[in-house]
Amino acid sequence: MTRALPIILLPLLVLLACGSGASAELAEAPKGRARGEQLFNMHCTLCHGKDGKLGLNGAKDLTVSTLSREEMVARVTHGKGAMMPYKNVLTPAEIDAVVAHVRSLRKNG
Ligand code: HEC
Incomplete structure (x- = not known):
């Protein structure tokens, strides 16, 4: 059961990484x-x-x-x-x- 956890978390982490990337871009080029x-x-x-x-x-x-x-x-x-x-x-x-x-x-x- 616990072995499946990273597989579930991975897409979530990718999503979070993309999200913060987009806001950093916004701050650079308002x-x-x-x-x-x-x-x-x-x-x-x-x-x-x-x-x-x-x-x-x-x-x-x-x-x-x-x-x-x-x-x-x-x-x-x-x-x-x-x-x-x-x-x-x-x-x-x-x-x-x-x-x-x-x-x-x-x-x-
Ligand atoms: C090295 C110092 C310096 C920097 C940096 C500078 N200025 Fe100036 N600015 C001056 C001086 C000195 C004058 C007055 C020039 C004159 O009329 O003899 C002036 C005048 C002006 C005027 C005309 C104001 C008036 O009523 O005559 C404007 C508008 C202006 N600056 C905008 C800017 C902008 C926008 C920037 C940035 C892109 C900028 N300045 C960067 C020194 C600077």
Whole structure:
């Protein structure tokens, strides 16, 4: 009787392994707003801070920025002053996502 137990448990373990694998994938590649926030935390907080207000190295406070969405995309793509261009670092879709996050900081602040 007890010998049959591993055979019953095996498919269950495989199922569990697959389940956790899928959620790890989700955490690595979140979509939409979460993606923008993740990119912002990775590339932008160094100077702008998590809330966009840090202003290190002469960085602008993003919560009071009056730039339009297009101007922000251009600023991130081509850089300005101490801020480097991100056109070789982020894809246009990633720049869109990160700018969407910047604009959400602005509304909340
Ligand atoms: C090395 C520091 C640094 C990093 C990293 C950085 N920035 Fe900046 N950022 C600056 C500086 C400095 C300015 C001001 C440039 C100027 O107008 O002279 C600025 C300006 C901006 C502006 C324009 C704000 C305004 O109202 O003029 C936006 C938008 C912006 N940054 C977004 C981002 C995003 C998004 C990222 C990440 C992809 C990022 N920055 C990463 C330093 C940085």
